[in-house]
Amino acid sequence: MLAIIGAGPAGLAAALEAHKEGIKDIVIFERAKEPGGILLQCIHTGFGLHYFNEEISGPEYAARFSEAIKDTDIKLICDTMVTSISKDLEIIAMNKKDGLMKFKADAIILAMGCRERPRGALNIYGTRPSGIMTAGAAQEYINIKGYMPGKKCVILGSGDIGLIMARRMTLEGAKVEAVCELLPFSGGLKRNIVQCLDDYGIPLRLSTTVVCVHGKERLEGVTIAKVDDKLQPIPDTEEYIECDTLLLSVGLIPENELSQLAGIKIDPVTKGPVVSDTRETSISGIFACGNVLQVHDLVDFVTLESQVAGKAAAEFIKNRNLKNEFAKVVPGERVRYIVPQKVSLPVTEELTFYFRVTNEFDNMIVSLSVNDKEIYSKKKRKLAPGEMENLKIKTELFENLTSDDVIEIKVKEK
Amino acid sequence: MKKIDLTCVVCPFGCLMQIELDDNDKIISVTGNTCKRGETYAENEITDPRRNICSTVRIEGSKVHNVVPVKTSSEIPKDKIFECMKEINKVVAKVPVKIGDVLISNVLGTKVDIVATNNVLD
Numbered sequence: 001m002l003a004i005i006g007a008g009p010a011g012l013a014a015a016l017e018a019h020k021e022g023i024k025d026i027v028i029f030e031r032a033k034e035p036g037g038i039l040l041q042c043i044h045t046g047f048g049l050h051y052f053n054e055e056i057s058g059p060e061y062a063a064r065f066s067e068a069i070k071d072t073d074i075k076l077i078c079d080t081m082v083t084s085i086s087k088d089l090e091i092i093a094m095n096k097k098d099g100l101m102k103f104k105a106d107a108i109i110l111a112m113g114c115r116e117r118p119r120g121a122l123n124i125y126g127t128r129p130s131g132i133m134t135a136g137a138a139q140e141y142i143n144i145k146g147y148m149p150g151k152k153c154v155i156l157g158s159g160d161i162g163l164i165m166a167r168r169m170t171l172e173g174a175k176v177e178a179v180c181e182l183l184p185f186s187g188g189l190k191r192n193i194v195q196c197l198d199d200y201g202i203p204l205r206l207s208t209t210v211v212c213v214h215g216k217e218r219l220e221g222v223t224i225a226k227v228d229d230k231l232q233p234i235p236d237t238e239e240y241i242e243c244d245t246l247l248l249s250v251g252l253i254p255e256n257e258l259s260q261l262a263g264i265k266i267d268p269v270t271k272g273p274v275v276s277d278t279r280e281t282s283i284s285g286i287f288a289c290g291n292v293l294q295v296h297d298l299v300d301f302v303t304l305e306s307q308v309a310g311k312a313a314a315e316f317i318k319n320r321n322l323k324n325e326f327a328k329v330v331p332g333e334r335v336r337y338i339v340p341q342k343v344s345l346p347v348t349e350e351l352t353f354y355f356r357v358t359n360e361f362d363n364m365i366v367s368l369s370v371n372d373k374e375i376y377s378k379k380k381r382k383l384a385p386g387e388m389e390n391l392k393i394k395t396e397l398f399e400n401l402t403s404d405d406v407i408e409i410k411v412k413e414k
Numbered sequence: 415m416k417k418i419d420l421t422c423v424v425c426p427f428g429c430l431m432q433i434e435l436d437d438n439d440k441i442i443s444v445t446g447n448t449c450k451r452g453e454t455y456a457e458n459e460i461t462d463p464r465r466n467i468c469s470t471v472r473i474e475g476s477k478v479h480n481v482v483p484v485k486t487s488s489e490i491p492k493d494k495i496f497e498c499m500k501e502i503n504k505v506v507a508k509v510p511v512k513i514g515d516v517l518i519s520n521v522l523g524t525k526v527d528i529v530a531t532n533n534v535l536d
Contacts, residue, residue, distance in 0.1 A: 033478060043483035043531065044468045049425060057468060059483050059532035063513055143470055146480035171469060171499050190428030194421045195465065199492070298426070387426075 002313055003091050003105035004028045005082050005258065008037020009299050010290025010306040011111035012065035015074050017310030018109075023317055026074045027103070029093055031081045035069070036062035037113055038136070039299065041143045044164055050300035061299060085262045087283045107285045107313040110259055110273070111306065114252040114291035116161075122250060126212045131219030135165040135249035148172055150245025154222050155179045156210050158186035158193075159386070160297065162249025167196035169247075176200070177241050180208040180224055182231055185360055187386035189297070209233065210246065219244050252295045262286065269337040270294045276326055276344045277351050278312035279305065284322060287313045294339045294354065297388050301354070325403045332369075332410025334358050336385065343407060347398035353391045357383045357411055364411045366391060370398075371405055383411060415442070420459060422452045431456055464489035468531070469502045471517055475509040479534045482511050487527040494522055502528055510535045 002023050004011045007030035015026050028035070039047070042058030049055055052064070069076060080095040091103040116134040131150055139161070141149045151174050155162045158181035166176045179197060184207050186193055197204050205224065211233050212223040226237040254272040256264075265274045265282035272293040273281040279289050289309035290302045316322075323344035331338050338355040353368070361383040368376040368391060375397050383389065391409060401407075415436055422429040431446040433456050444456045458464060466489050470481035490498055501521050511517075511534045518528035 040532070043470065043485075045466055045485060046426070057483060057485055057531040060513055063533060143481070143483060144479075146470060146472065171467065171495070189426050190421050190430070191423040191426060194423050194428075199465065 001025045001027060001103065001105050002107050002109070002317060003103060004109045004111055005085070006030065006037065006111035006113055006292070007035035007076060007078070008111060008113050008290065009039055009062065009065065009302045010113065010292070011109070012062070012069060013303045013306035014109045014111055014289055014310035014313070016065065016068055016072070017307040018314040019072050019074055021311055021314035023314045024073065028074065028076045029080050029082050030076065030078045033079050035066040035076060035078065041136070041139045043143045047299050050298065051303050082258060085258050085286070087262050089285055106317045107287065109309050109313050110281070110286065110288040110292050111290050112255045112258065112292045114254045114295050116248070117251040117253060119248060122248070124210055124213055127215055129213065129215035129217060129219045131215070131244050132213060132246045133248070135161045135247045138165055138247050139168065142168060142172060148174065150174060152177060152243045153245040153247060154210070154224070154241055154243045155247045155249060157181065157249035157251070158188050158204060159249050159251070160188045160192050162247065163188045163192040163196040165247055165249065166202050167200060170200045170202065176202045177243055178203050178205050178224070180205045180210060182209045182227060183207070185384070189386070211238065213246060219246055222246055252291065254292045254295065256292060259288070259292070267337065267341060270339060274341045275339065276342045277340045278344060279309035279340070280312060285316055294337070297386065301388065327401050327403055327405045327407055329353065329407045329409070331355065332408040334361065334411035335409055338409055343398070343401070345401060345403060347395055347401055350395055351393050351398070353393070353409060355389055355391070355409055356385055357389065358385065360384045361411060363414055365414055366409065366411055368393060368407065368409050370401065370407055372408070420456055422447060422455050424451045424455050433460065435460065463492040465492050465495060467495055467498060469499060471502060471505050471507050473507045473509060473511060473534055476534050477536060482507055482534045483531045484517055484528050485531050486521070487529050490521070490524050490526050494524065497522055
């Protein structure tokens with residue numbers, strides 16, 4: 001049995017790919033009532049441009065995969081929570097109907113996605129009124145449950161979810177007073193700044209954060225302040241904004257409690273498992289893909305990554321030909337992280353490396369080297385931390401690679 | 415003659431374009447775009463700016479869902495966005511609804527439909 005944990009875009013794509021590769025016994029565990037994951041509440045369009053060559057909404061993107069699953073014998077168990085996995089590929093799950101269940105899998109694919117950083121992670125000073133929530137929670141209230149969480153709103157964090165929610169709140173009649181961003185630049189896509197903020201006259205306040213929240217039962221207002229280049233609030237720049245809602249869009253963290261329980265090695269930068277090019281984790285037979293592995297900007301890349309994991313898991317079940325020699329992949333100058341973190345040997349297919357840079361850069365060269373010898377380089381007009389980059393490397397460039405070799409990707413000046 | 419900066423919203427690349435306009439607001443030149451679609455976007459943005467909108471419509475008869483997500487079948491004039499939201503918020507759908515079902519046809523006489531973007535079958 002191939003067990004897949006999570007029926008979001010990652011789990012669905014991995015399941016379909018493994019099925020295509022001839023695996024018959026596939027079970028997907030999903031804690032929600034239906035498949036689709038977070039896409040179901042992302043009702044805006046902008047998904048599918050790379051994968052389907054058209055722009056569709058989140059629910060439509062999810063439906064293309066969940067409908068395809070219906071035509072197969074892939075088993076989807078919803079409303080069910082996986083509570084542990086072990087290194088022997090044992091899974092414990094539970095739901096109201098069947099109680100506790102134990103399964104023994106031949107391979108596991110982790111596709112649990114990620115979670116938003118909550119207020120507690122920010123240490124904002126002040127009271128504990130209602131009306132402070134993550135942008136994703138507000139998105140669920142509006143787009144799934146069908147009610148508005150507030151009327152006058154400040155958004156902290158200008159990642160794409162924050163920007164999308166600024167527009168959504170405005171369309172439904174709320175007033176968005178400001179979107180505040182701690183950094184001197186927005187992590188969101190330029191098109192979202194135009195379509196979600198500029199179109200509606202919502203101010204984007206860069207290098208600004210919320211330093212205090214006010215209100216007893218319900219949020220009454222927030223104090224914002226400018227920050228210096230060390231991201232510390234600057235005295236006497238405080239400003240009070242009256243509002244009843246504060247949305248937090250301050251980062252996503254891969255949801256790896258299950259992975260850690262099993263003893264899977266986690267990358268401290270991505271907060272996801274350390275994986276090889278087949279997306280196999282440090283435990284043989286357990287694979288990971290999608291936002292549980294690294295937080296993506298575009299679901300299209302989640303799909304592609306999950307197909308890699310699905311195919312590899314199928315291969316693992318069919319042939320058991322374990323690759324256990326790896327070359328290390330390390331981030332070099334101006335690169336924050338790279339996935340995969342290692343490459344299994346020998347290299348038999350074209351490899352794609354996904355990475356993020358440390359800052360915004362213009363007109364640079366992305367360079368890949370083996371033991372400090374450059375074997376590939378590519379010019380890049382624009383690089384930003386908010387946009388995941390990828391580098392495709394042909395098989396022949398990795399001929400004769402050994403486990404002593406170190407692959408490095410860096411960004412250098414022209 | 416005047417010059418304006420415009421960020422293209424056609425794809426996630428978001429090219430920053432410079433548009434030169436003559437005294438009648440006709441485009442003389444577009445630079446900074448990396449593909450043809452940028453030019454078309456600039457032309458439309460100057461003469462008839464349009465946007466897609468996405469929202470939700472109430473749904474009756476479902477055990478799980480209170481709302482069904484919808485989108486405009488193509489772009490509507492930017493200045494009609496809020497009027498269009500009012501129309502969307504007036505409608506109540508009934509199960510079953512399938513992706514692509516038209517919930518409002520020819521909204522505000524724009525020849526654009528409001529269509530469902532999820533399946534709500536029960």
